[in-house]
Amino acid sequence: MRNINTIFQREMKSYFTSPVAYGVMGFFALLSGYFFYVYVYIFVQRGMESQMMGRATPMDVNEWVIRPILMNVSVIGLFLIPMLTMRLFAEEKRSGTIELLITSPVRDIEIILGKWFSAVALYACILAISSLNIIMLFGYGKPDWRPILVGYLGLLLQGAALLSIGTFISTTSKNQIIAAVGTFAICLILWILDWMSSYGTEAWAKVVGYLSVVAHFETFAKGVVDSKDVIFFLSMCFLGLFLTARSMESLRWRA
Amino acid sequence: MIKVEGLSKRYARTTAVDNVSFEVKKGQIVGFLGPNGAGKTTTMRVLTCFLPPSSGSANVAGFDVVEQPMEVKKRIGYLPETPPLYPEMEVEEYLTFVAKLKGLPSGDIKRRVGEVSERCAVADVSQKLISKLSKGYRQRVGLAQAIIHNPDVLILDEPTSGLDPKQILDTRSLIKSLAGDHTIILSTHILPEVEQVCEHVIIINKGKVVATDTVHNLTNRLRGAEAVAVEVEGRNDQIDKGTVQQRMEQVPGVSRVVYKESRDSRHLYEVESLQGRSIRPELARSIVESGWNLNELRSVSLSLEEVFLSLTSSDEQPAMVGSAN
Numbered sequence: 001m002r003n004i005n006t007i008f009q010r011e012m013k014s015y016f017t018s019p020v021a022y023g024v025m026g027f028f029a030l031l032s033g034y035f036f037y038v039y040v041y042i043f044v045q046r047g048m049e050s051q052m053m054g055r056a057t058p059m060d061v062n063e064w065v066i067r068p069i070l071m072n073v074s075v076i077g078l079f080l081i082p083m084l085t086m087r088l089f090a091e092e093k094r095s096g097t098i099e100l101l102i103t104s105p106v107r108d109i110e111i112i113l114g115k116w117f118s119a120v121a122l123y124a125c126i127l128a129i130s131s132l133n134i135i136m137l138f139g140y141g142k143p144d145w146r147p148i149l150v151g152y153l154g155l156l157l158q159g160a161a162l163l164s165i166g167t168f169i170s171t172t173s174k175n176q177i178i179a180a181v182g183t184f185a186i187c188l189i190l191w192i193l194d195w196m197s198s199y200g201t202e203a204w205a206k207v208v209g210y211l212s213v214v215a216h217f218e219t220f221a222k223g224v225v226d227s228k229d230v231i232f233f234l235s236m237c238f239l240g241l242f243l244t245a246r247s248m249e250s251l252r253w254r255a
Numbered sequence: 256m257i258k259v260e261g262l263s264k265r266y267a268r269t270t271a272v273d274n275v276s277f278e279v280k281k282g283q284i285v286g287f288l289g290p291n292g293a294g295k296t297t298t299m300r301v302l303t304c305f306l307p308p309s310s311g312s313a314n315v316a317g318f319d320v321v322e323q324p325m326e327v328k329k330r331i332g333y334l335p336e337t338p339p340l341y342p343e344m345e346v347e348e349y350l351t352f353v354a355k356l357k358g359l360p361s362g363d364i365k366r367r368v369g370e371v372s373e374r375c376a377v378a379d380v381s382q383k384l385i386s387k388l389s390k391g392y393r394q395r396v397g398l399a400q401a402i403i404h405n406p407d408v409l410i411l412d413e414p415t416s417g418l419d420p421k422q423i424l425d426t427r428s429l430i431k432s433l434a435g436d437h438t439i440i441l442s443t444h445i446l447p448e449v450e451q452v453c454e455h456v457i458i459i460n461k462g463k464v465v466a467t468d469t470v471h472n473l474t475n476r477l478r479g480a481e482a483v484a485v486e487v488e489g490r491n492d493q494i495d496k497g498t499v500q501q502r503m504e505q506v507p508g509v510s511r512v513v514y515k516e517s518r519d520s521r522h523l524y525e526v527e528s529l530q531g532r533s534i535r536p537e538l539a540r541s542i543v544e545s546g547w548n549l550n551e552l553r554s555v556s557l558s559l560e561e562v563f564l565s566l567t568s569s570d571e572q573p574a575m576v577g578s579a580n
Contacts, residue, residue: 006355017343100339103303104356105328252306
């Protein structure tokens with residue numbers, strides 16, 4: 001536990017001493033702020049329209065503003081994740097510091113978990129930025145807080161799962177750019193699988209559809225915690241970390 | 256302290272280390288000498304549990320590198336060829352990180368970081384970013400990192416490579432001062448370094464150990480067999496190089512006379528003695544008595560350099576070293 005913490009702290013410090021954390025957070029704040037503005041604008045306009053028509057249609061902030069925002073944050077996350085994980089192992093391999101880690105009395109899994117936790121923690125900080133927008137809504141309306149919490153749980157799970165895959169890809173290269181591009185490709189595929197599955201109803205379409213990250217997140221965005229989706233994300237975390245451990249072991253046989 | 260038996264490391268197509276065995280006793284400084292690509296780094300990586308051996312065994316401080324890597328890692332300090340530094344960290348912060356990683360108790364960390372900073376002369380830059388440090392300082396931070404947990408065994412991979420002469424001297428004296436507390440293996444392809452720093456030397460070439468001995472013995476093997484450069488001149492230009500050679504070969508104790516070159520009526524030879532024989536007085540007398548002028552009689556110093564070259568050049572093993580074995 002102490003070793004995990006040592007690695008975790010160094011990684012966090014490294015994120016915040018380089019421009020990475022600030023750049024990613026700024027980029028994210030800009031995008032999520034823009035989407036928040038758009039959805040609130042649409043919501044307000046619809047409210048005024050229905051008032052002018054003299055019909056009192058029920059207006060649900062959760063359904064009309066928060067859910068689409070959460071869906072957008074989920075997709076923006078796919079683009080940010082490669083930037084968070086690309087450095088983790090690729091940089092250590094390039095600069096040779098991996099030799100220090102491997103020859104220290106620390107287990108591989110402690111190194112991996114320390115690094116992965118740091119990426120998840122930074123991702124959580126990023127999500128916290130988007131929650132500022134949503135907190136503002138409480139000042140003007142009465143959104144239900146429970147589906148919001150569930151949505152954020154889903155975002156965190158989705159992020160953790162993709163970050164574990166990114167961590168694995170980072171172990172396969174000495175080059176951060178390659179690690180980032182590889183991770184981005186996988187994130188993209190896991191996202192568009194959702195569209196591919198919608199073209200067919202056969203068995204393959206179901207299997208492909210099941211692998212889609214976005215489809216699994218959708219239930220969270222609706223405010224539903226489905227154990228099927230939780231297990232999907234957790235098993236993906238496990239898969240990513242398992243592959244990372246294997247890959248790290250193979251470094252020694254090939255290095 | 257370190258015991259390596261029949262160690263081999265094979266990669267897909269090449270064998271980096273081939274059936275290497277050696278032993279290092281507690282408190283010794285051992286030089287690992289060999290040309291580039293000889294398998295020095297690979298052997299060191301096996302000892303530090305970075306690479307597993309393909310076959311054979313390595314034992315550090317009583318623990319096997321395959322069976323109990325955690326115990327080995329606790330007792331080993333390692334400085335790879337490029338010091339494993341994080342450029343975005345400050346020196347003190349980095350050493351604290353390494354101290355934690357090596358499992359030092361939290362209470363000791365601050366004191367220990369101070370101690371090694373003093374010892375490796377990096378205390379004056381402790382608040383500087385590593386990326387701003389000169390190469391010499393980086394190397395010293397690398398050394399500080401290796402000794403922070405006071406390991407029994409220190410493994411240094413080319414600790415002086417890329418430094419300027421002053422820094423090389425400083426680093427060498429630092430390494431020497433570390434002996435006694437630590438058992439040290441250092442690799443190098445610089446011969447004088449081994450002569451100056453190490454007590455024992457392991458010469459490795461193409462993955463094989465070609466010689467293991469003390470530096471003293473290795474140089475003595477050669478000093479025992481003396482080599483003398485001789486310049487002989489005829490008095491009335493009446494001198495034949497063959498006659499001179501024959502005459503010198505008759506001197507007792509001479510094993511070999513090699514004709515080098517002639518300048519006018521002067522002839523140059525290199526004369527080698529048998530083991531443990533001093534031939535210079537006899538040689539001088541016989542030349543003068545034959546009526547020639549002895550212009551020069553100079554003992555040719557044979558250094559570790561020659562042993563090294565003769566051991567690592569691919570053709571034959573030199574007779575001198577072979578006979579001493």
